[in-house]
Amino acid sequence: MKRLFVKGNEAVAMGALEAGCRYYFGYPITPQSDIPEYISREMPKLGGTFIQAESEIASINMLLGASACGVRAMTSSSSPGISLKQEGISYMAGSELPGLIVNICRSGPGLGGIDASQADYFQSVKGGGHGGYHIIVLAPHTVQEMYDLTMLAFDLADRYRMPAMLLGDAVVGQIKEALVPHPYQQPSDLPTKEWAVSGKQGRSDQRIVKSLFLGDGELEAHNWRLHAKYKQLQDNEVRCETEHVDDADLVVTAFGSAARIVKTAARMAREEGLKVGVIRPITLFPFPIATYQQAAQTVKKMLCVELNAGQMVEDVRLAVNGKVDVAFYGRPPGAGSLPTPEEILVQIKKHCG
Amino acid sequence: MPSNRIEIDPIYCKGCALCTIACPQKLIEMSDALNEQGYIPAVISSGNLARCTACALCARMCPDAAIRVFKSVETDGGQS
Amino acid sequence: MTTVLKNVFDRPVSLKDVSTHFCPGCQHGTAHRLCAEAMDSLGVQQRAIGVASVGCSVFLYGYFDIDVVEAPHGRAPAVATGVKRVRKDDFVFTYQGDGDLAAIGTSEIIHAANRGEAISVIFVNNTTYGMTGGQMAPTTLPQQQTSTSPTGRNVASDGYPIRMAELLSGLEGVSYSCRVAVNNPKNIMAAGKAIEKAFRCQVEQGGFGFVEVLTTCPTNWGMNPLKANNRVAEEMIPYFPLGVFKDIAPMGQEV
Numbered sequence: 001m002k003r004l005f006v007k008g009n010e011a012v013a014m015g016a017l018e019a020g021c022r023y024y025f026g027y028p029i030t031p032q033s034d035i036p037e038y039i040s041r042e043m044p045k046l047g048g049t050f051i052q053a054e055s056e057i058a059s060i061n062m063l064l065g066a067s068a069c070g071v072r073a074m075t076s077s078s079s080p081g082i083s084l085k086q087e088g089i090s091y092m093a094g095s096e097l098p099g100l101i102v103n104i105c106r107s108g109p110g111l112g113g114i115d116a117s118q119a120d121y122f123q124s125v126k127g128g129g130h131g132g133y134h135i136i137v138l139a140p141h142t143v144q145e146m147y148d149l150t151m152l153a154f155d156l157a158d159r160y161r162m163p164a165m166l167l168g169d170a171v172v173g174q175i176k177e178a179l180v181p182h183p184y185q186q187p188s189d190l191p192t193k194e195w196a197v198s199g200k201q202g203r204s205d206q207r208i209v210k211s212l213f214l215g216d217g218e219l220e221a222h223n224w225r226l227h228a229k230y231k232q233l234q235d236n237e238v239r240c241e242t243e244h245v246d247d248a249d250l251v252v253t254a255f256g257s258a259a260r261i262v263k264t265a266a267r268m269a270r271e272e273g274l275k276v277g278v279i280r281p282i283t284l285f286p287f288p289i290a291t292y293q294q295a296a297q298t299v300k301k302m303l304c305v306e307l308n309a310g311q312m313v314e315d316v317r318l319a320v321n322g323k324v325d326v327a328f329y330g331r332p333p334g335a336g337s338l339p340t341p342e343e344i345l346v347q348i349k350k351h352c353g
Numbered sequence: 354m355p356s357n358r359i360e361i362d363p364i365y366c367k368g369c370a371l372c373t374i375a376c377p378q379k380l381i382e383m384s385d386a387l388n389e390q391g392y393i394p395a396v397i398s399s400g401n402l403a404r405c406t407a408c409a410l411c412a413r414m415c416p417d418a419a420i421r422v423f424k425s426v427e428t429d430g431g432q433s
Numbered sequence: 434m435t436t437v438l439k440n441v442f443d444r445p446v447s448l449k450d451v452s453t454h455f456c457p458g459c460q461h462g463t464a465h466r467l468c469a470e471a472m473d474s475l476g477v478q479q480r481a482i483g484v485a486s487v488g489c490s491v492f493l494y495g496y497f498d499i500d501v502v503e504a505p506h507g508r509a510p511a512v513a514t515g516v517k518r519v520r521k522d523d524f525v526f527t528y529q530g531d532g533d534l535a536a537i538g539t540s541e542i543i544h545a546a547n548r549g550e551a552i553s554v555i556f557v558n559n560t561t562y563g564m565t566g567g568q569m570a571p572t573t574l575p576q577q578q579t580s581t582s583p584t585g586r587n588v589a590s591d592g593y594p595i596r597m598a599e600l601l602s603g604l605e606g607v608s609y610s611c612r613v614a615v616n617n618p619k620n621i622m623a624a625g626k627a628i629e630k631a632f633r634c635q636v637e638q639g640g641f642g643f644v645e646v647l648t649t650c651p652t653n654w655g656m657n658p659l660k661a662n663n664r665v666a667e668e669m670i671p672y673f674p675l676g677v678f679k680d681i682a683p684m685g686q687e688v
C-alpha cells in the first residue's frame with residue numbers, strides 16, 4: 001500500500017468510509033470541520049448519506065435513529081458540540097446502540113478557545129451525560145492511529161452494542177503525517193444485529209429500541225447488564241502502548257497528543273542515561289488499570305502529563321492505589337502553546353532525582 | 354330477522370361516556386355498576402339494540418376502541 | 434335469503450389488543466386508533482417504524498404492533514430522519530405531544546420539515562403537558578390555568594400559543610400540513626382521512642406530512658371527559674382553526 005500524506009481529521013474520515021460507515025450526521029465546529037468536509041465530498045460517491053444537521057443535538061439523534069436500523073453511522077464535533085450531544089449519547093448508551101462519536105477536543109470551559117486541549121477527559125470516560133453509564137473511548141496519537149482506531153471503534157461499538165468515542169484534539173486532528181491506508185477487515189465473529197428495527201416484515205415479535213424500563217426490577221437488571229459489559233471491556237479490550245517500563249525508575253504517562261511530546265522527552269532522557277519508561281493508554285475506557293498496577297510493582301515514581309490541569313492522573317492514582325507516588329504536569333486549557341519535550345525533560349529529571 | 358349489534362368490550366371500556374353523545378339515536382347508557390377495571394362502563398339494552406343502525410359512530414368516537422359493530426345484512430345464502 | 438351479522442367496525446390490526454394506560458376519555462387513544470387504521474388501510478404495518486416521543490404517548494410500542502424507536506424528549510423528528518435515511522422503503526412516523534414538539538423539540542421539527550424528510554408527523558395538541566402533571570405548554574390558551582400558570586396564561590409574559598400547523602405550512606419542505614379534531618364522529622372521520630393522507634403522502638410521494646390533532650386531557654384540565662370534549666369546540670377550535678394549510682401533494686381526496 002502506498003503512503004499518503006494526510007491530516008489526522010481526514011484519516012478519521014477515510015477510516016470511517018473504509019470501515020463501511022455510510023451515514024454521517026454533524027454540525028460544523030473548529031477544529032474538526034475537515035471531517036464533515038471530507039465526508040460530504042466522498043460519502044455520497046459511495047452511496048452514503050451525509051447530513052449537515054441543524055445542531056449537534058439533532059445530529060446525535062439522527063445517529064441514534066440510523067444506528068437503531070443496524071447500520072454503521074457516525075457524528076463528529078468538538079467540545080461545545082460534544083456537550084450538546086451528551087443527552088443523545090446517554091440515550092444511545094441506555095438503548096444499547098453502537099455508533100461512533102468523534103471529539104476533536106478544544107479548550108474550554110464555555111466557548112473557550114480552539115487550541116489543543118485534553119480537558120474533555122472526564123466528560124468522555126466518566127459518562128458525560130446523565131444516568132451512570134460508560135462508552136468506549138479511544139485516544140489516537142498519530143494520523144495512522146486516527147485511521148486505525150476509527151475502524152476499531154466501529155468494531156468495538158458493534159461487538160458491545162454501545163457508543164464509542166474517538167477522543168483527539170487539534171494536534172492530532174490538524175497535523176499532516178504519513179498514513180498507510182489498508183483494507184478494512186471485519187472481524188468474523190461480530191454479532192449480527194438482530195435487534196435492529198426494520199419494519200416487522202412478517203416477524204411475530206416487535207423490535208423496540210428504547211431506554212425506558214418501568215417494569216418491576218427491569219431497569220436495575222438492564223443497568224447490571226450494561227455494567228457487566230463494562231467489566232467485559234476491562235477484561236478483553238484494553239489497549240495500551242508501553243516503552244521501557246521493565247527497567248524504569250520513572251514511568252511517564254500520557255494519552256493522545258500529549259503522549260507524542262512525552263515519548264520524545266522520554267527518549268531524550270534515555271539518551272542521558274535516565275531510566276524512564278512510558279505508558280500510553282490507547283483505550284481510555286476501558287482504562288489500562290492492570291498495566292499501571294504491574295508497573296507500580298517495579299518503578300519508583302510515575303509522572304502523568306496532560307493538556308489540562310489534571311484529569312487522567314486521578315485514574316492513574318486510583319489504579320496504583322498508593323503503591324507509588326504519581327506526580328502531575330500540565331496546564332489548564334487555553335495556554336496557547338504546547339509543552340515542549342525539553343520542558344517535559346526538566347520534569348522528568350526533577351522526578352528521577 | 355336479527356338486529357344490528359354493537360359489543361362494548363368491558364376490557365377496554367373506561368366509562369368516559371363519549372359514545373353516549375356520539376350515538377344519533379341515543380341508544381347507549383352508562384351502567385350502574387362498576388366493571389372489573391373499576392370503571393362505570395357503557396351499556397346498551399337489548400331493547401335499544403333493536404333500534405341500532407350499525408352506523409358505528411359510537412365506535413369511532415370511543416377513545417379506547419372498545420366497541421365492535423355488526424350490521425345485519427342479507428345474503429343469497431350458501432356462502433358465508 | 435339469509436341474514437348474517439357482518440363486522441363493520443373493529444379494532445385495527447396495527448393496534449395491539451391491550452388496554453392503554455391513557456386516562457378515561459383521553460383522546461390520545463383516538464389518535465392512536467386513527468394512525469393504526471391508516472396503516473392498515475395503506476397496508477404498511479409490516480414495514481412501519483414508529484418513533485415515540487416523551488410524554489403520555491411514550492408507550493407507542495405498547496400499543497402499536499410495529500417496530501419502534503424511542504427518541505429523547507423533542508428529538509423524534511431527528512431520530513426519524515436517521516431512521517428514514519437508512520430505511521428508505523419503510524414507513525416512518527413520529528407521534529409527539531405539544532410540549533415535546535412545540536417547546537423542547539421546536540428546532541428538530543422545523544428542520545426535519547424544512548428538509549422535507551419523507552416522514553409523517555402526528556402532533557397531539559392538548560394545550561398542556563399531560564405526563565408531567567398539567568403544566569403550561571406552548572399551546573396553552575390565553576388565560577388558561579395550568580399548574581405553572583395558576584392565574585392563567587399571561588400572554589404579556591408567557592407569549593402566545595403556537596399554531597404549529599400554520600407555522601410549518603410556510604416551509605418549502607412541507608407537502609401536507611393540517612389541523613384536525615376528534616371531538617365528534619364527523620371530525621374524527623375527517624381526522625382519519627387527514628392522517629391517511631399524510632401517510633400516503635410519504636408512502637407514494639416521499640413527502641413530509643404533518644397532522645395536528647386537537648385532543649383532550651380531561652385529567653389535567655380538571656374536567657370530566659364530556660366537559661373536556663366540549664372544551665375542544667368551545668375554546669380550542671376558535672384559536673386553533675381546523676383546516677388544511679398546505680397540500681401540494683397531488684393525490685387523494687381533499688380533506
Ligand SMILES: Cc1ncc(C[n+]2csc(CCOP(=O)(O)OP(=O)(O)O)c2C)c(N)n1
Pocket residue numbers: 487488489490506529530531532533534557559561562563564565570
Ligand atoms: C429533557 C427532558 N425534559 C423534561 C422532561 C419531562 N417531561 C416528560 S414528558 C414532558 C412533556 C409532555 O407533554 P407533551 O409533550 O405535551 O405530551 P403529553 O404528555 O401531553 O401527551 C416533559 C416536560 C423529560 N423527560 N426530558
Ligand code: SF4
Pocket residue numbers: 359375376377378379380381404405406407408409410411412422
Ligand atoms: S352503531 Fe350507531 S346506532 Fe348503533 S349504538 Fe352505535 S352509534 Fe348508536
Ligand code: SF4
Pocket residue numbers: 361365366367368369370371372373394395414415416417418419420458
Ligand atoms: S366511549 Fe368507549 S370507553 Fe368511553 S364509555 Fe363508551 S365504550 Fe366506554
Ligand code: SF4
Pocket residue numbers: 454455456458459460461489559563564649650651652653
Ligand atoms: S394525563 Fe392527559 S394526556 Fe396524559 S393520559 Fe391522562 S388525559 Fe391523556
